[in-house]
Amino acid sequence: MLTYWKLHKFPILMVLGSMAFYYIFGYQLVREDFIRLITLVAALFFFLFKLMQLERWNFTFLLVAGIAFRAIFLFSTPNLSQDFYRFIWDGQLMLNGVNPYLFTPNELLSQLDASFPNKELLHQSMGSLSAKHYSNYPPLNQLLFTVAAFLGFGSIKGGIVALRLLILLADVGVLWFGKKILQQNNLSPHLIFWYFLNPLIIIELTGNLHFEGVMFFLFITSIYLLQKQQPIFAGLIYAMAILLKLVPLLFLPLFLPFLGLKKSAVFYASIAVSCVLLFLPFYTEDFAANYSKTIALWFSNFEFNASIYNTAEYVATTYFDAKPWLFIKTYGKIIPLLTIGIALGLLIFKRMKSIGGLLTGMLILMTGYYFITSTVHPWYLVFPIGLCLFTTYRFPLLWSATVFLSYYTYSQPDFKEYLPLLVVEYILVFGYMTYEILKNRNKTFHFR
Template sequence: MQVKILSYYRLHKIPILLALASILFYYTFAYHLVRTDFVKLITLATALFFICYKLIQFEKWNFKFLLTAGILFRLVFLCVEPMLSQDFNRFIWDGELVLQGLNPYLQTPDTIVELGKISINNAAHLYASMGEISAKNFSNYPPLNQLIFALAAFFSGKSMVGGIITMRIIILLADIGVVYFGRKLLTHLNLSSHLVFWYFLNPLVVIELTGNLHFEGVMLFFFIWSMYLLSQKKYLLAAPILALSIAVKLVPLMFLPLFIRHLGIKKAVPFYVIIGTTILVLLFPFYSPEFINNYATTIGLWFNNFEFNASIYNIIKKVAEANGSRDWETIKAFGKISPYVTIAMVLLFSFLRNNKTITNLFTSMLWVLTIYYFISTTIHPWYIIFLVLLSIFTKFRYAILWSAAVFLSYWAYSNPDFKEHLGILTIEYIAIFSFIIYEILRLKRQNLLYPKKKLLN
């Protein structure tokens, strides 16, 4: 046994040392990083992305090594509170309400604290730590997410460590599920199965999902499972699984029209009916007359009130400021227009592009979500993770670059007032737009980007 271990070490010495270095860097990220220390944050992120690239380069056919490395990276964060996000406090708060049979969509934390009629474990700490914006608004997390929060609250106890560990284990298992179905789908599409590790070993994925407890990974697990079933022509089984993905995060909702041309009308109708029915069943325990209005109001904040790491919006805002417009006037006007632009874009890709193959379907999803992010006023770093997963099933790789460049947006956290640095955001988006243009031109030269057809045919 000892001889085998030594032999394995000699054969994989450099990747092993790189993996150990990553563990050290993730440990520093988890336990010794203050989010106001931007220089340290960006240095660690840069080092981790470099090592991620080298690990995949050296060991791309060594599935067990890369899977084990990815799991170990995530276990580093197991017991520590997130350093870059405070959202987990609201997760446990909502979970406590669900455990008590209360609807988290009907009262804001501010209202609950003012009334003082509900007893919640660690209420003072959760309320003080979730942030002012979260405290004054209704919950915006879909129903399946609420059930996960309830599970976390059940195990949280007085220290909350149990709740954090519970959420981390769920997110870790979801990421392993993404690898499982992602590899199967890549193999089915005759693509290199190691591409899934651009998701699993991606530092943004490790830090923002397992580290900061965002549930995009759980959404993506159900999403990629559904897409695999769809590739196997099992669309009736794929439908409820896709509904579970939507019930974790709403993002896959915008992809639904894309399935019309992929499935055809006869198959699309039962597909949509099953999705709608599944979502209604999950919503039923939370439904009340006030639910729709409260939920719509909270979701509307993302279009009309919040701004972070925006691209096109920041350009429009600067032009508007030069013409005497105030910030709140600009975002209100932009927020009214952007949903219609999004709808038009989704319809364009749904009916003017051939989505018959799974690869074309993934490409359409990638562009729909990319354009949506470009016109959005708020792009948190973890939003890019969906693009990373979509991209590995296409010929485009700009999402991987974006997953690294998006760490620049954390400059805002180095300021007490969270003010963004437009120069730094400009660097981020120039890099992304430039690489997108490069990829489009490269693929056109190679006749790989819509061969012998116009852009949207």
């Protein structure tokens, strides 16, 4: 033990320091305290960088460190997001036999009896915006919410712990299958720790209970199964990723050049059948209308931490006297068309037949979508962070740090964004991305 301490003294001290910072993050921080938040983030990213320098080949050490960082949050209440209240609400509805897609919380509040645990607190805490809309979380998400509500025995704290354990297990799954894919393609297996130890991943997933990490676990498992020539099972798992979050729908066209026509048909058929079967328990005449209406809101009503959208809105409102509330609705109709255009453009690259080419294409598509959309919450970057590790690009790792600048918005009483900070965030990201494009222009669709 003494010898191990002498050999790993500084990394151990960094892990202990990180644990202390994660404790402050989980139990003492309020999101309005921007200076403290950004200072903690800067320190945690510094420790990540040093740990990867000193211990990147020490798998056991980094695995234990990553689990310890997550365990710190186990009994904390998320302090950067209130979405988990809606998760528990939807889970409790499912336990009571109520379809969460058919009624808004506002409609249901007066109808629920005293047997519905913490109904007033959950309704109030989820926020007025969430309470007046139908649930936008796909069926597999609802199943996990139900499991957490069941395991929580009606307690909000119990539900939080259950949600957290599900997310933690998914992160370990990402580590396991990500490492395997890296090894199968002659890449350094330690790269997966840039995901597993990334402060954004730990804070936004384990800390704030967002399910993008569970989605990425299912996605990466599907990619692994495709490499193992199992398109039917891969399609089933991929469908589960879609029905957890809809993001993987974006990537479906890109599998065609990678798999070829025959395997693609099997893969797509497996996805389609699995999605239909998993959606069936929720289907009613009102389901499609309510769900599509809620999803459409994300394209045409909300804005947060946008790059190109903020620029376009500034030009339109300053020089063309456009009304902001009308501009976002018009812009929201263009986003899907631009995203489809990027996907179709990627299909012309014949070199997207390797795993490296496929995942690079996905990274380009995902990045393009986030650059043009009007809403980019920090936890949305889970996919780019994970994808980039299988490519020659690393700019999402920089973005995972700079995106925390967007939390300045919550330190303002009117939640007004401070555009100069967003300019700093995106100049750094765009600049480093441009540098990497120029550096890697001759090997864009190959593993390094």
